[in-house]
Amino acid sequence: MxxxxxxxxxxxxxxxxxxxxxxxxxxxxxxxxxxxxxxxxxxxxxxxxxxxxxxxxxxxxxxxxxxxxxxxxxxxxxxxxxxxxxxxxxxxxxxxxxxxxxxxxxxxxxxxxxxxxxxxxxxxxxxxxxxxxxxxxxxxxxxxxxxxxxxxxEITLGFNNLTRLRTLFLENNRLSGSIPSAFDVPNLNQFNVSNNLLNGSIPAKLQTFTVTSFMGNSLCGKPLDSSCSGNGTVPSKPITGQSGSGQEKKNKKLSGGAIAGIVIGSILGFVLIVVLLLFFCRKKSSQKTSSVDIAVLKQQEIEIRGEKSIGEVENTGYGNGYSVAAAAAAAMAGSNGKLGELNGTGAKKLLFFGNAARLFDLEDLLKASAEVLGKGTFGTAYKAVLEFGTVVAVKRLKDVTISEMEFKGKIDTVGAMDHENLIPLRAYYYSRDEKLLVYDYMPMGSLSALLHGNKGAGRTPLNWEIRSGIALGAARGIEYLHSLGSNVSHGNIKSSNILLTKSYDARISDFGLAQLVGPSSTPNRVAGYRAPEVTDPRKVSQKADVYSFGVLLLELLTGKAPSHAVLNDEGVDLPRWVQSIVREEWTSEVFDLELLRYQNVGEEMVQLLQLAIDCAAQYPDKRPSISHVTRRIEELCRSSMRDDQDPQHDLVTDGDEESR
CATH class of the missing domain: 3.80.10.10 (Ribonuclease Inhibitor)
Incomplete structure (x- = not known):
């Protein structure tokens, strides 16, 4: 044994x-x-x-x-x-x-x-x-x-052998020919062949995917708008007048008189166009040298309709050369448009807050050269350069329906808000027809413009240090607002309201303005950022601010605009898109490509992503307070500074498991 x-x-x-x-x-x-x-x-x-x-x-x-x-x-x-x-x-x-x-x-x-x-x-x-x-x-x-x-x-039927395949992305290649009609990958739920050289009809098994899966080809059939001809190609449009009897063809020939009429009409039309151009050029020139009335301002606002808010459209060319008088000219209704009459007895004045230096008055502001920055939620914003070089931002409010006394009480509260991560409100002007706010000018524009604007060769990529610093600055600004009282919230947190200094320090704008305007200004102002429980955009809780800030963090990390995020080529909000990717264990697929080069801070990026998801929780009681959020971002910033000593730390969070 x-x-x-x-x-x-x-x-x-x-x-x-x-x-x-x-x-x-x-x-x-x-x-x-x-x-x-x-x-x-x-x-x-x-x-x-x-x-x-x-x-x-x-x-x-x-x-x-x-x-x-x-x-x-x-x-x-x-x-x-x-x-x-x-x-x-x-x-x-x-x-x-x-x-x-x-x-x-x-x-x-x-x-x-x-x-x-x-x-x-x-x-x-x-x-x-x-x-x-x-x-x-x-x-x-x-x-x-x-x-x-x-x-x-070509795309072959070999893909049919991959019976477990759920994701197939082939876009932006040079694939040609048609997609085989027998193409059938049974478990496929993500598919894209856009921007290739494909032609022919889309197989029946793929017609459940949306248009963006097939764009940039010569394909036809559902879900595309183009129908297929009998041979499976996009039918060409028939050329009218090339079929029918010989009499019809004969009738198509133009007589000599008709040809002469066309020529004379063309010449007269050309002369008329030249005259109109000369007229408008002279009119524009006279506008630059004479007083600007309110009609000019309204025309300017029509021209820039649809532009983004302050800081996002600087140097667009809109409004260059016009005076800020356009933004206040309506206040001169009844005074025959004379600037001097604003300064007489009983005239409205530019009112400054606290101990702000009074380096200019209303007349200086009216004389300043200006350019339109953009049309925002609460009105049109201008960059104004005064004669002695001072640069300020002027916002002309729209849809203000409250009385002067109520306006003064509310705007005094806004002017008293003082924090390094808020844009200071320096002065305001109130009349029956015009309400102007004067702020410090932010030379770097908005976070939205920085994230989603020009990404050409001369652009400096936004690294982790800049993005995390912006996140921390914005969180501190919101934390200050929330500290003023349990009923105080921002109500309009979005990337276009985060403006930046030359050193990329974040400054929050538009705080306190939601209570000044009527309901017509508010319904669509926070598309993509609004918390699910918010039904009246003018009544936003602090937890709803946290939700909007969570979306802002996701925007910083993914580089995606909240209103344009897509999942399976179907429009969904940014939090749902991120959660679906993380759920599939593809965490690193979420991050903006410009962030992936900073692999020494991979752990901090993932932690900030999780914090953003927590902020954007569906139910308010599941969201952290902004104070907790600020402390967590501070810890991540300190941690990433320590990680800079180890440049080879890698981000290794790609999913590797089949979903079960």
Whole structure:
């Protein structure tokens, strides 16, 4: 019996030794493959510790049971072509993310040996050639993203083999031909082939997707507006007058008199246009040198209708050369438009708050050159440059329905609000027809313009330090407002109301104005930011402010405008879109591409994302207070400053599991 027990122990130990040796050999093979990848591609060097026997601690590498199961290297400036012989050794990979690099050439054929692969993210590279057939043998694939590459050729029925596939993104390539009518991937719920060279009709199985999945091609059929002809192509419009009897064709010929009439009419029309142009040019010139009446202002406002609020449309050219007198000229109704009569006995004056320096008066303001910044929620904003160089922002309020006494009481409360993250209200002007507010001018414009404006070659990307600093400044400003009383809220928190100094410090605008205007100004002012429980935009609680701030944080992190976020190509609000991505464990897919290069603060980005989701909770009692939010952002900012000492810390939160 004892001998038998010893034999069993011997064989068990031998078995464990063999298993451990085999596992170590497999991990060594994975390690060698990763080092080969590092030496094969150019760009930023992958700072992996080659002396370490285990790759499991390397940035972007995830291991389970002594095998590499995930490799995530998004946006790390890799370039060149991946040779065969790498992925054939990484056979336990379940997630491979090489997105947003500059890798090119064809996909390595030994990727076919990664038969456990579930998530393949290759978007934003330069891969070329046909979509290789070996991808169709990876039958465990759940998510496949080949968007924004240079793939060409046709979409084949090979995709039908991927029966578990739920996401297929092929947009922004050079795919051509038609989509096979028998195309049928049973579990597909995200699909996009927009901006390719495809033609023909859309297969029945794909007609449940929306228009944006197919735009930028020559496709026809549902869901597109264009119907297909009998051969499955977009029908061309018939040319009228080319069919019918010979008499009809004869009637189409123009007589000589008709031709002469057309020529004379054209000449007269041209002369008339020239005369009108000269007339309007002279009229515009006279407007620049004479007093500007209220009609000019109203015309200006018509011209800029639909523009964004203050700080977002600076230097648009609207209103350049006009005087701020346009914004106050209505106050001169009954005084024959003479500026001087405003300064006589009993005339209204520009009223300053507190100890604000009175460097100018109403007459100086009326003489100032100005340009329209934009048409906002509560009125039109102007940048005014006074004769001695001072620059201020002037807001002309609209739809003010309260009495002068009530207006003065409310605006005095606004003028008394004093915090470094609020835009100071310096002065105001009130008359029966005009109400003007004078603020400090913010040279960098709004956060909305910075996030969603021009992203051309000369633009400086918004890094984590700037974005987190803006978030902290805005939170502190809102916290101050909430500290003034339990019934005090902002009511209109959005990125266009977060203005920036030259050092990117956040300043909140439009606080306290919701109580000054009538209901016609408020219904649509917070599209995308409004809390679900808010039915009257003029009555917003502090918890509703927290919701709007949560959406603002999501906007900072994702780079998406709240009113334009999409999920499965269907319009939804930004919080729901983010929650759906996080629920699928694709957390890093949420972040703005400009943030992904700052991988040393990945943990802080994820924590701020979670805080934003908490703020945008459906029910008010589930949302934190703004004081709690401010403290958390302060902690994240301090933490990210410490993390700057470790520039190789990587963001490794891509989802790698099939949803169950």
């Amino acid at each position: 004892q001998m038998h027990t010893q034999d069993m122990t011997f064989w068990f130990l031998l078995y464990m030794f063999v298993i451990m040796a085999y596992a170590e050999a497999d991990l060594a093979s994975d390690r060698g493959a990763l080092l080969l990848l590092r030496s094969s591609v150019g760009g930023r060097t992958l700072l992996w510790n080659a002396s370490s026997p285990s790759p499991c601690s390397w940035a972007g590498v995830t291991c389970e049971q002594n095998r590499v199961t995930a490799l995530r290297l998004p946006g790390v400036a890799l370039s060149g072509q991946i040779p065969p012989g790498i992925f054939g050794n990484l056979t336990q990979l379940r997630t491979l993310s090489l997105r947003l690099n500059s890798l090119g050439g064809s996909l390595p054929s030994d990727l076919a040996l990664c038969n456990s692969l579930r998530n393949l993210y290759l978007q934003g590279n330069r891969f070329a050639g046909h979509v290789p057939d070996f991808l169709f043998t990876l039958q465990r694939l759940v998510r496949l993203n080949l968007a924004s590459n240079n793939f060409s050729g």
